[in-house]
Amino acid sequence: MLMPITKTLYTVEDVEALEGEYELDRGMLVPMNPPKPLHGLLVVRFAARLHAYAESSGLGVVYADSGYWLEQDPDTLRGPDVSFVGRERAAGHDPRNYYTHAPDLAVEILSPSNTPGQVQRKVGQYLDTGAQLVWVVYGERGKIAAHRPDGDIALYSGYDVLTAEGVLPGFEWSLAEIFADHLPRRDEL
Numbered sequence: 001m002l003m004p005i006t007k008t009l010y011t012v013e014d015v016e017a018l019e020g021e022y023e024l025d026r027g028m029l030v031p032m033n034p035p036k037p038l039h040g041l042l043v044v045r046f047a048a049r050l051h052a053y054a055e056s057s058g059l060g061v062v063y064a065d066s067g068y069w070l071e072q073d074p075d076t077l078r079g080p081d082v083s084f085v086g087r088e089r090a091a092g093h094d095p096r097n098y099y100t101h102a103p104d105l106a107v108e109i110l111s112p113s114n115t116p117g118q119v120q121r122k123v124g125q126y127l128d129t130g131a132q133l134v135w136v137v138y139g140e141r142g143k144i145a146a147h148r149p150d151g152d153i154a155l156y157s158g159y160d161v162l163t164a165e166g167v168l169p170g171f172e173w174s175l176a177e178i179f180a181d182h183l184p185r186r187d188e189l
Helices: 012-017 037-057 116-128
Strands: 022-025 028-031 060-064 068-071 076-078 082-086 105-109 133-138 143-147 153-156 161-163 172-174
Touching: 012 022, 037 060, 037 082, 037 105, 068 116, 076 116, 105 116, 116 133
Parallel strands: 105 133
Antiparallel strands: 022 028, 022 076, 060 082, 068 076, 082 105, 133 143, 143 153, 161 172
């Protein structure tokens, strides 16, 4: 007689009770390894720059390492490295609770252990649940891919200027500044 295979699906409440850091992908636990210093440095840079811009323009709120409850039953809980939620969507939200939709902008700074499939899955989940822009930051390569809900992907590298039209109007940031520590000098290109 064959025994049925059962798979435990976790909920957001289960994750909150666990020690360590996890995300949920349709009820499946996704352990999060401690990142390396380059990752942390880029998180600080993105959070500081986006916060300063959003604050000065009154456009919304910027978060670092905050969770978003994207799907329920089974639950999907994702925590982009940095995120932005526009003023109207953030109005009245209790910051002690997860948002139940994606941020307007999600910033994922990749680790060497991230597979292309994992990255695409996260990007798709953000875009499918309301994100207007997802920046995937390839820190070790000094590149950024900007994903939009219509399938458009803009690639930034070298000395390009990163923008966030439709989400943060007028925002511009040179990749030379973002990756100042490890981009080749212009005369080395």
